[in-house]
Amino acid sequence: MSEIKPKKRGFISKMITxxxxxxxxxxxxxxxxxxxxxDNAIGMGISVIFVLVLSNVVISLIxxxxxxxIHIPVYIVVIASLVTILEMFLHAFTPDLYSALGAFxxxxxxxxxxxxxAEAYACSHNIVDSAKDGLMMGxxxxxxxxxxxxxxxxxxxxxxxxxxxxxGNAVVFSVQVLPKTFxxxxxxxxxxxxxxxxxxxxAVSGYKNKLEExxxxxxxxxxxxxxxxxAEAARKExx
Amino acid sequence: xxxxxxIYKTVLLGVVCAVxxxxxxxxxxxxxxxxxxxxxxxxxxxxxAIYPDVSDFKDISEDALKDExxxxxxxxxxxxxxxxxxxxxxxxxxxxxxxxxIGYNNDGTVSGYTVLSQKETAGKGSLxxxxxxxxxxxxxxxxDDMPLISGATITTKAVGEAVKAAQAVFATLQ
Numbered sequence: 001m002s003e004i005k006p007k008k009r010g011f012i013s014k015m016i017t018x019x020x021x022x023x024x025x026x027x028x029x030x031x032x033x034x035x036x037x038x039d040n041a042i043g044m045g046i047s048v049i050f051v052l053v054l055s056n057v058v059i060s061l062i063x064x065x066x067x068x069x070i071h072i073p074v075y076i077v078v079i080a081s082l083v084t085i086l087e088m089f090l091h092a093f094t095p096d097l098y099s100a101l102g103a104f105x106x107x108x109x110x111x112x113x114x115x116x117x118a119e120a121y122a123c124s125h126n127i128v129d130s131a132k133d134g135l136m137m138g139x140x141x142x143x144x145x146x147x148x149x150x151x152x153x154x155x156x157x158x159x160x161x162x163x164x165x166x167x168g169n170a171v172v173f174s175v176q177v178l179p180k181t182f183x184x185x186x187x188x189x190x191x192x193x194x195x196x197x198x199x200x201x202x203a204v205s206g207y208k209n210k211l212e213e214x215x216x217x218x219x220x221x222x223x224x225x226x227x228x229x230x231a232e233a234a235r236k237e238x239x
Numbered sequence: 240x241x242x243x244x245x246i247y248k249t250v251l252l253g254v255v256c257a258v259x260x261x262x263x264x265x266x267x268x269x270x271x272x273x274x275x276x277x278x279x280x281x282x283x284x285x286x287x288a289i290y291p292d293v294s295d296f297k298d299i300s301e302d303a304l305k306d307e308x309x310x311x312x313x314x315x316x317x318x319x320x321x322x323x324x325x326x327x328x329x330x331x332x333x334x335x336x337x338x339x340x341i342g343y344n345n346d347g348t349v350s351g352y353t354v355l356s357q358k359e360t361a362g363k364g365s366l367x368x369x370x371x372x373x374x375x376x377x378x379x380x381x382x383d384d385m386p387l388i389s390g391a392t393i394t395t396k397a398v399g400e401a402v403k404a405a406q407a408v409f410a411t412l413q
Contacts, residue, residue: 062255070248074255081259085266092270095277 017211020113020137021144022204027113030104031145032193038162041149043097044104045142047090049135051082051108056122056134058082063123075118076109083108094165113137144200151196154178156187279316286316286324289342289351293319303412309404315412318342322350323412325405331357331394332364339368341402343409347381364394381406 020026027048034040058078066074087105090098098105108114117137122130153160158178163171186192241247279298286296296316303315303323314326322344330336337357342350354368366372366388372395375386385399 065242066251067242067248070252073252077252077255077259081263084263088263088266088270088274092273092277095274095281 013211015140015143016204017208018136019140019144019204020116021141022201023208025201026116027111027141028197030107030111031141031148032190032197034101034104035145035149035152035193035196036156036188037100037153038146038149038160039097039165040100041145042142042162043090043094043165044101045138045145047086047101047105048108048111048113048141049138050086051079052114052117052138052141053131053134054082055079055114056117056130057127059118059122060125060127060130066123071123075115075123079114079118080109097165113141147200148193148196151200152187152192155184156189156192158183282314282316282326285340285353285355286318288353289324289340290318290321293321295319296324303408306411307404307408309400311401311404312408313338315408318350321345323409324351325408326355327401327405329397329401331359331367331397333358333360337368337394337397339398339401341376341405343381343406345413347409349377349379349381352376359391359394364391366391367394367398381409 017023021028021031030044034044055075055078059075062074062078063071083106086108087098090101090105117133121133125133150160154177158180159174159176161171161174184192187196275298279296283296287293290296296318298314299317300314304312311329312325312327316324316326318324322342324340324342326338326340328336328338335358337359338355339357340351340353340355342352344350352373357365357368359365359367372386372388379385385395385402387395387399
């Protein structure tokens with residue numbers, strides 16, 4: 001008899017369900033605020049990946065020598081320094097991105113995802129795993145930012161554009177997706193981010209429920225199969 | 240050493256902060272000059288519009304604005320040896336306010352007057368940044384008050400205030 005196995009979940013599926021923004025509702029403030037365009041989303045995403053990976057690495061290194069009651073101040077110093085370094089580099093080399101992201105660069109310090117991963121993961125795992133965890137979390141954060149900003153940009157402006165922040169925002173590509181008469185301008189305003197976030201979060205939660213149900217069904221089938229096998233064995237014994 | 244002794248904790252926090260401080264200082268020393276350059280580049284085209292034949296603009300805001308008390312002058316640029324340009328802001332009729340540049344030659348005559356951003360009422364307050372008024376301002380010197388426009392008194396008064404502040408700074412530079 002062939003065994004019923006739960007389906008192996010791929011990278012993308014994991015990215016959706018273990019997503020810090022849609023799955024854990026962490027770091028929403030910055031997500032809602034800066035997801036106005038693809039440029040901002042990618043810029044912010046890369047910034048967060050940079051800080052998250054490095055902070056996870058540094059924290060996993062110093063966690064063993066840090067006593068419990070001062071670990072928060074130590075981690076905050078590490079994270080704040082990394083963010084400040086990032087901020088200075090952005091200010092110097094990508095001034096347009098720097099002014100577009102504004103205060104949200106400094107606010108990466110208090111982004112729950114970063115301290116959250118430091119506390120929950122990096123302080124008890126080795127460097128390589130911590131770096132991987134940071135990269136994975138950062139990528140999922142970027143992924144959600146891109147998802148929200150794509151919806152907002154398409155519905156709000158009708159155009160998908162991507163520009164190169166290192167070359168004075170030279171446009172890399174720009175595609176008109178929606179005709180101008182069908183635009184919903186408020187999607188680029190704050191309201192739009194709440195709508196988009198709500199709809200996407202509901203979709204993710206629906207997907208998660210579906211996965212859970214599937215898992216339950218598989219479990220049930222496995223149990224039933226096991227019971228059947230047992231009964232058969234018992235019958236054979238009796239016979 | 241005992242990990243829970245307060246000496247260990249103090250030293251550790253101190254070391255972490257010191258390392259962070261050194262790192263930040265190093266990065267700052269790399270990025271600070273680039274940032275300063277970028278900032279000048281952002282306003283440079285406006286400065287060149289006032290002094291087309293000057294290429295060497297210097298941001299002297301820090302020294303020049305040390306004793307400036309009104310807070311209406313945001314930046315001062317030295318245009319080679321020809322004169323100075325002041326970047327000013329004030330609030331007129333709309334709460335967003337406006338920013339403009341006014342330049343003075345070394346002999347005190349106005350070398351340029353350009354608006355950078357304004358949202359004053361079109362046709363009323365906006366007149367303070369348009370054709371006739373700009374032409375009139377260009378004939379003034381660093382001693383003159385800014386003329387008022389009837390119907391745009393609030394805006395022109397606010398411009399005048401900011402210009403006064405710039406003139407005061409200009410006086411200290413000479």
